[in-house]
Structures are given as C-alpha cells and as structure tokens.
Amino acid sequence: MPKVAEKLTQMGLVLPAALQPPAGLVLPFAWVNVRGATVYVSGHGPQNEDGSIAGPFGQVGGEVSLNDAVDLARKSAVSMLASLQRELGDLDRITAWNRVFGMVNTAPGFDQQPLVINGFSELIIEIFGPEIGRHARSAIGMAGLPFNMAVEIEAHLTIATV
Amino acid sequence: MPKVAEKLTQMGLVLPAALQPPAGLVLPFAWVNVRGATVYVSGHGPQNEDGSIAGPFGQVGGEVSLNDAVDLARKSAVSMLASLQRELGDLDRITAWNRVFGMVNTAPGFDQQPLVINGFSELIIEIFGPEIGRHARSAIGMAGLPFNMAVEIEAHLTIATV
Amino acid sequence: MPKVAEKLTQMGLVLPAALQPPAGLVLPFAWVNVRGATVYVSGHGPQNEDGSIAGPFGQVGGEVSLNDAVDLARKSAVSMLASLQRELGDLDRITAWNRVFGMVNTAPGFDQQPLVINGFSELIIEIFGPEIGRHARSAIGMAGLPFNMAVEIEAHLTIATV
Numbered sequence: 377m378p379k380v381a382e383k384l385t386q387m388g389l390v391l392p393a394a395l396q397p398p399a400g401l402v403l404p405f406a407w408v409n410v411r412g413a414t415v416y417v418s419g420h421g422p423q424n425e426d427g428s429i430a431g432p433f434g435q436v437g438g439e440v441s442l443n444d445a446v447d448l449a450r451k452s453a454v455s456m457l458a459s460l461q462r463e464l465g466d467l468d469r470i471t472a473w474n475r476v477f478g479m480v481n482t483a484p485g486f487d488q489q490p491l492v493i494n495g496f497s498e499l500i501i502e503i504f505g506p507e508i509g510r511h512a513r514s515a516i517g518m519a520g521l522p523f524n525m526a527v528e529i530e531a532h533l534t535i536a537t538v
Numbered sequence: 539m540p541k542v543a544e545k546l547t548q549m550g551l552v553l554p555a556a557l558q559p560p561a562g563l564v565l566p567f568a569w570v571n572v573r574g575a576t577v578y579v580s581g582h583g584p585q586n587e588d589g590s591i592a593g594p595f596g597q598v599g600g601e602v603s604l605n606d607a608v609d610l611a612r613k614s615a616v617s618m619l620a621s622l623q624r625e626l627g628d629l630d631r632i633t634a635w636n637r638v639f640g641m642v643n644t645a646p647g648f649d650q651q652p653l654v655i656n657g658f659s660e661l662i663i664e665i666f667g668p669e670i671g672r673h674a675r676s677a678i679g680m681a682g683l684p685f686n687m688a689v690e691i692e693a694h695l696t697i698a699t700v
Numbered sequence: 701m702p703k704v705a706e707k708l709t710q711m712g713l714v715l716p717a718a719l720q721p722p723a724g725l726v727l728p729f730a731w732v733n734v735r736g737a738t739v740y741v742s743g744h745g746p747q748n749e750d751g752s753i754a755g756p757f758g759q760v761g762g763e764v765s766l767n768d769a770v771d772l773a774r775k776s777a778v779s780m781l782a783s784l785q786r787e788l789g790d791l792d793r794i795t796a797w798n799r800v801f802g803m804v805n806t807a808p809g810f811d812q813q814p815l816v817i818n819g820f821s822e823l824i825i826e827i828f829g830p831e832i833g834r835h836a837r838s839a840i841g842m843a844g845l846p847f848n849m850a851v852e853i854e855a856h857l858t859i860a861t862v
Contacts, residue, residue: 403652404659405675409636411696416637419676474733475740477854479678482844490727490846497728513729514743514854516803517844520644520679522652530639530676534735565814566821567837571798573858578799581838641840682806682841684814692801692838 380467383503384457391458393427398523408463415470415533419479420459421525422451433524437486440526445480448527449495456531457503464535472534473500473511479528482517489515496529542629545665546619553620555589560685570625577632577695581641582621583687584613595686599648602688607642610689611657618693619665626697634696635662635673641690644679651677658691704791707827708781715782717751722847732787739794739857743803744783745849746775757848761810764850769804772851773819780855781827788859796858797824797835803852806841813839820853 377385384391397403409416422430436445461467478493480486493515501509511531521528539547546553559565571578584592598607623629640655642648655677663671673693683690701709708715721727733740746754760769785791802817804810817839825833835855845852 397652401652402656404656404663405638406672407674409672409674411634411636414636416674416694418674419678472735474735474738475856476729477676479676480844481679482842485844487844487846487848489844490721490725494726494728501728510730510733512731512733512740512742512854514801514803514852515846516743516852517805517842518644518679519681519843520642520647520649520651522649522677524649528676528678530674532637532740559814563814564818566818566825567800568834569836571834571836573796573798576798578836578856580836581840639838641838643841680806680841681843682804682809682811682813684811684839686811690838690840692836694799 378466378468380503389454390425391461392423392425392455394462395423396427407459410463413534413537415535417456417531417533419528419530420452420456421528422448423455429523429525432526434526435481435483436492436526438483442488442491445492445526446495449478449492449529450499452527452529453496453499456529469535470504470533471508471536473504473509473531474534475532476511476513477530478513478515479518479521480515481521481526486517489517492527540628540630542665551616552587553623554585554587554617556624557585558589569621572625575696575699577697579618579693579695581690581692582614582618583690584610585617591685591687594688596688597643597645598654598688600645604650604653607654607688608657611640611654611691612661614689614691615658615661618691631697632666632695633670633698635666635671635693636696637694638673638675639692640675640677641680641683642677643683643688648679651679654689702790702792704827713778714749715785716747716749716779718786719747720751731783734787737858737861739859741780741855741857743852743854744776744780745852746772747779753847753849756850758850759805759807760816760850762807766812766815769816769850770819773802773816773853774823776851776853777820777823780853793859794828794857795832795860797828797833797855798858799856800835800837801854802837802839803842803845804839805845805850810841813841816851
C-alpha cells in the first residue's frame with residue numbers, strides 16, 4: 377500500500393468525492409494543474425465525503441467559531457489531497473509542499489487567521505513529515521469567499537516525474 | 539500573422555495602451571517579470587483602449603453588478619495580454635497558463651467570485667485552447683483594490699525561450 | 701563584507717531578531733522555504749529590532765495613516781531580509797526577486813494599496829538594484845491580518861545554489 381494512503385487510513389481520513397458545484401455553475405479551471413514537476417493547486421475549501429461543500433458557512437469570528445474554522449481548514453487539506461490523488465494517481469509522488477496560501481473569510485476584528493490555517497499545516501506535516509511537508513505560508517483575512525465558505529486554501533507543490 | 543494575434547483580431551479584441559497611473563503615482567514594479575522561461579504577471583485590472591482604468595468602480599454585489607463584473611474580468615484578461623505582448627513581443631511564445639489568482643472587490647455578503655473570474659478564465663481558454671490555457675485558480679473576495687477597481691487578476695505563465 | 705550587508709549598514713538598517721509569536725501560538729510553517737534555487741517566503745509583517753511585531757495596528761485608512769503604512773511596508777521588507785539572512789547565510793546569494801504580494805489591512809473605502817506597498821518595493825530595488833530587485837507585484841486590500849497587523853507581504857525569489 378502506498379505510504380501516504382496507508383497513513384490516511386491509519387488516521388481515519390476519507391478522501392471526499394470531486395466537488396459538485398451548484399447547478400448551472402461551470403468551473404473552467406483545473407483543481408490541480410501539473411506542469412512538469414510543478415503542481416499548481418487551486419483554492420480548495422472543506423468538503424463532505426459526498427463532494428458537497430462543508431459548512432458551517434460565513435465569516436470566522438462571526439457566524440463561524442474559531443474551533444469550527446480550524447476543523448474546516450483541516451477538511452480543506454483533505455479536499456486538496458483528494459484532488460491530488462485524482463490527478464497524480466499516487467500521493468507518494470509528492471516530494472515537496474512549497475507554499476500554502478490560507479484564506480479565511482474574516483469578520484470585522486478577527487485576527488487569528490494563523491490559528492485557523494494551522495488546521496491545514498499541522499495535518500500536512502503530520503502526513504508528509506517535516507521535510508516534504510515543509511512549506512512557506514500566509515494566513516490572511518478575506519472579505520468573502522465562494523459559496524460563503526469560511527476557509528479556502530491554495531498550494532504549490534513539487535512532484536517526482538516518472 | 540501570429541496565431542494568438544489573429545485570434546484576437548477575429549474576436550474583435552483590441553489590446554489597450556500601457557496603464558497610465560494617476561498623476562504623481564510611481565509604480566516601481568514590472569507588469570510582466572520574465573525570469574528564464576517563467577513569467578510572473580502583476581495584478582491587472584480592466585482598462586479602456588487608451589490605457590486608462592475602466593469602470594464601473596466599487597464593490598461587486600454593491601455598486602458593481604455581477605454582469606458588469608464578469609465583463610471587467612474579461613477586460614482584465616485583455617489588459618494582461620497587452621502587457622504580455624509588450625514584454626514578450628509575440629503572444630505565441632506562451633506555452634502554459636499555470637496559475638490565475640482572481641481578486642474581486644467584494645461587498646458584504648457577495649460570494650459569487652467564481653462567476654466573476656470566469657470572465658477571465660473563459661477568454662484565456664478560448665484564445666489559447668484547453669492545453670496551453672489550462673490553469674489552477676482561486677477566485678476570492680477582497681476588502682479593497684487599488685483605484686477602487688472592481689476586479690484585479692494576477693497570473694503565472696511559462697514561455698518558450700529562444 | 702558582503703555587498704548587501706554593506707548596503708544595509710550604509711542605510712542604517714538593522715535586521716530584527718526572529719519573530720516572537722504571542723505565548724502559546726505555534727507557527728508550524730517555514731518563514732523561508734528554500735527548494736533548490738527557488739525560495740518561497742511566507743507573509744512577513746513589520747517587526748521591531750527585538751523581533752516583536754511593530755505597530756501601529758489596525759486598518760489602513762482607519763486607525764493607521766497612509767504615511768505610517770508606508771513605513772510598516774518598509775519595515776516588512778527589513779523583517780523579510782532578516783529571515784532570508786538567517787536561512788541563506790548571505791543575502792548576496794539572492795539573484796532575483798520574482799514576485800511580491802503586498803497585503804494591506806484595509807478600512808472601508810481605502811484604495812491606495814499601491815502607495816503603501818511602494819515602501820517595500822522601493823527599498824528592495826534600492827538595496828538590490830533594478831535587475832535583481834525587479835519584481836511583479838500585486839498590492840491589495842484585506843479584511844484582516846494576523847495580530848491585527850496593518851501590512852503583510854509575501855515573496856518569491858531565486859538564489860544562486862552552491
């Protein structure tokens with residue numbers, strides 16, 4: 377069994393189905409865009425196992441609590457792993473998490489974006505280890521996110537090419 | 539005639555003049571920064587043919603309607619192509635649109651950023667085709683943008699080096 | 701004496717100590733992530749010489765004046781240079797500033813983000829010169845930033861590998 381897949385199983389994590397956008401919405405971009413050894417990953421939000429977008433919805437520090445937001449960031453990592461699995465076939469091909477850009481739907485006055493995005497960073501480092509999982513990061517506050525999601529995270533990776 | 543230029547002519551698209559910033563404002567960065575085969579493109583907003591910034595201005599979901607915003611995203615693509623043409627000399631040198639970061643000046647409660655940035659993505663894919671035009675994307679909501687623009691879009695490309 | 705270090709001394713700039721996050725906050729990412737010749741730099745805010753986060757705090761165009769914000773962007777550049785010095789050992793290894801992403805904590809109606817981030821860009825170009833310092837840039841408005849900082853800036857560089 378591939379190493380990362382085994383780790384996901386041990387941790388009880390289940391990769392969700394592909395995102396089902398709301399009826400009528402076409403998303404003409406690639407969730408994962410592989411160019412040679414470089415992987416550009418689109419902004420991912422939290423998903424339920426059936427691929428639907430996971431709530432709670434709204435602004436962190438407002439409708440969404442800090443604790444819930446940390447969990448949504450963690451779920452966003454799992455969504456991203458699911459997209460990567462679909463595109464790469466094998467998550468063990470990932471050799472480096474270079475950059476993570478963590479966007480938090482932010483209520484007026486909320487400034488704990490780093491705590492929220494730690495839900496993502498800690499999961500990635502736990503799964504991939506400190507060397508492959510090592511990433512630069514910004515964790516910042518947005519005025520709004522698609523589908524009123526509370527968290528959306530973009531990333532930039534390197535893979536082994538066959 | 540170069541392929542992309544021909545396509546632009548067929549589509550009736552005219553590349554605007556270089557941006558004229560407001561009097562007294564110096565912009566000390568490069569609109570297009572070519573480093574080897576990698577091209578970093580600065581955030582571009584919509585422009586009129588004379589290079590001035592195109593309105594309507596303000597927040598999408600507020601002063602600016604969704605329909606207008608889609609058109610502004612499309613115009614931002616044309617602005618970016620104009621900057622790329624000036625820097626590269628020939629748009630056929632572009633071999634890959636890797637990443638698009640679409641920023642929407644967002645009124646409270648507006649969450650249809652993907653629909654807005656589709657104006658950009660669909661034009662790029664129409665012009666460059668599904669392989670070269672393929673890009674990862676985030677489409678997210680900002681609290682404000684320069685000159686009160688409604689849309690600003692950043693990109694990361696690869697070119698053929700001579 | 702290395703060229704950039706000498707320049708910093710001439711300009712009277714002192715690199716601050718490593719950031720001391722508030723008690724209890726773990727930041728599990730890398731401030732500077734070197735992957736081969738590519739350097740991903742995390743979002744940096746302004747710091748005092750002792751490594752603490754520098755104010756004034758809040759939104760530009762609100763609690764924080766434009767002039768103060770320009771100075772905070774300049775200080776963010778110095779923070780970033782300090783992190784780069786710690787990671788690279790020698791700032792002369794930097795061969796290219798490719799991309800700068802300037803995030804401004806933005807009060808309603810404020811739209812002069814480019815003026816703010818010029819504090820960063822102009823310092824980098826002054827220190828590294830127009831060729832190495834040349835960068836693509838976006839300067840945009842956030843709904844909130846960590847620790848209620850007024851400015852945070854992310855960058856992407858290239859270095860000479862030994």
